[in-house]
Amino acid sequence: MNGQKITPAKIISALALLWLASSFIYPVYLPISGKMVQINIYPEFYLIPLFGIWRLRTEKQPYQRTRVKWMIGLFFLYWVLIFNLFPQAPFIDGTTYTTYLAVHMVGSLPFFILLAAVVFMGKRADCGWNCPCVFDRETIAFAFRDATLKGDFWWRFRHIKWIGLVAVWGYFGYMLIDPANAYQRFGERMYTVIMWAYYLSFLIVPFTGHRSFCRWGCPWAATWGLLNLAGFYKIKADTARCTDCGLCERECDMGVPVRKLIREKGMIRSTECMGCGRCIHVCPKGVLTFHDYKDVFKSRNLSPLERNIRLAGGLTLAGLIVLDPTSPVGYIGLAFFLTGLFGYCLTYAAINALATKVKAAAGRSKSQ
Ligand code: SF4
Numbered sequence: 364m365n366g367q368k369i370t371p372a373k374i375i376s377a378l379a380l381l382w383l384a385s386s387f388i389y390p391v392y393l394p395i396s397g398k399m400v401q402i403n404i405y406p407e408f409y410l411i412p413l414f415g416i417w418r419l420r421t422e423k424q425p426y427q428r429t430r431v432k433w434m435i436g437l438f439f440l441y442w443v444l445i446f447n448l449f450p451q452a453p454f455i456d457g458t459t460y461t462t463y464l465a466v467h468m469v470g471s472l473p474f475f476i477l478l479a480a481v482v483f484m485g486k487r488a489d490c491g492w493n494c495p496c497v498f499d500r501e502t503i504a505f506a507f508r509d510a511t512l513k514g515d516f517w518w519r520f521r522h523i524k525w526i527g528l529v530a531v532w533g534y535f536g537y538m539l540i541d542p543a544n545a546y547q548r549f550g551e552r553m554y555t556v557i558m559w560a561y562y563l564s565f566l567i568v569p570f571t572g573h574r575s576f577c578r579w580g581c582p583w584a585a586t587w588g589l590l591n592l593a594g595f596y597k598i599k600a601d602t603a604r605c606t607d608c609g610l611c612e613r614e615c616d617m618g619v620p621v622r623k624l625i626r627e628k629g630m631i632r633s634t635e636c637m638g639c640g641r642c643i644h645v646c647p648k649g650v651l652t653f654h655d656y657k658d659v660f661k662s663r664n665l666s667p668l669e670r671n672i673r674l675a676g677g678l679t680l681a682g683l684i685v686l687d688p689t690s691p692v693g694y695i696g697l698a699f700f701l702t703g704l705f706g707y708c709l710t711y712a713a714i715n716a717l718a719t720k721v722k723a724a725a726g727r728s729k730s731q
Pocket residue numbers: 489490491494495496497576577578581582583584
């Protein structure tokens with residue numbers, strides 16, 4: 364298989380991937396307590412924690428260990444807790460749908476939240492830390508990391524994902540023009556194709572590497588990728604210190620031509636980079652550093668832990684606005700989220716500026 368070594372971890376991983384794919388492709392039912400019950404439904408819920416523990420025991424790089432811990436934590440926070448608290452997500456066409464499935468669905472509230480998060484933090488807001496797919500691929504499928512197909516030939520395959528871009532935004536336009544019929548006439552078929560591609564992709568992991576679907580086939584990869592270019596995210600390179608050793612490029616699971624980008628552009632700004640940070644942490648010369656909204660809004664007076672608590676807690680509470688727009692708790696959560704996003708200074712400066720303008724306008728209308 365692709366010249367790679369077969370290990371016990373790979374054999375177990377291959378069986379788990381087969382089981383995961385079967386949950387959609389070939390549901391297995393058994394009679395339990397007089398009812399037919401699907402026994403391979405949502406295997407992610409036990410496979411991700413199990414393989415996550417294995418990852419934590421075997422991963423050497425501290426940043427990747429942190430990433431795996433966050434993935435397992437976010438898996439429980441978002442995919443178990445929040446989706447139980449907010450079981451239905453609203454869509455722009457006025458409908459609602461199961462939050463668990465709606466998170467990536469075109470036109471849903473979580474979809475727009477993800478778009479904004481990618482603008483601020485880059486594709487890593489989803490594809491590096493938070494997508495259900497990344498949980499699967501960085502835990503269950505991770506044993507096949509060394510099978511990743513790299514080089515110029517495979518790099519060209521990344522263009523397949525632009526088909527997804529056309530489909531996703533074509534459907535979005537359809538939803539706006541004809542919300543009553545868009546799903547039946549187009550959306551349903553589109554999601555069926557995506558789901559088949561998504562689950563079948565687990566079967567090719569042993570031959571292509573764990574992130575091949577993200578690199579080539581994911582319909583959202585192109586949208587997130589464009590926002591990677593348009594938003595605040597990039598990896599800066601101190602080119603004077605680079606020895607062109609190539610370690611960073613060999614480490615990249617997305618097959619990004621890291622050295623070429625450093626040489627030609629002095630930074631990594633690519634539609635494929637999902638912000639795993641491997642290239643940064645493997646570089647012996649400390650050439651590479653993350654750059655995102657925090658470097659633009661230089662008002663960081665929060666510790667990383669406090670900022671993350673504000674972001675996650677604030678966003679959770681802000682979700683209440685959707686359920687009850689008159690609830691003050693939701694707006695307090697939104698303010699909490701904004702202080703996490705921009706730091707105190709900018710948020711309060713913006714609120715003060717707004718308050719001053721409102722007062723001035725009120726004063727003017729009184730004096731007239
Ligand atoms: S590229 Fe697609 S499937 Fe992969 S992590 Fe990102 S959104 Fe998920």
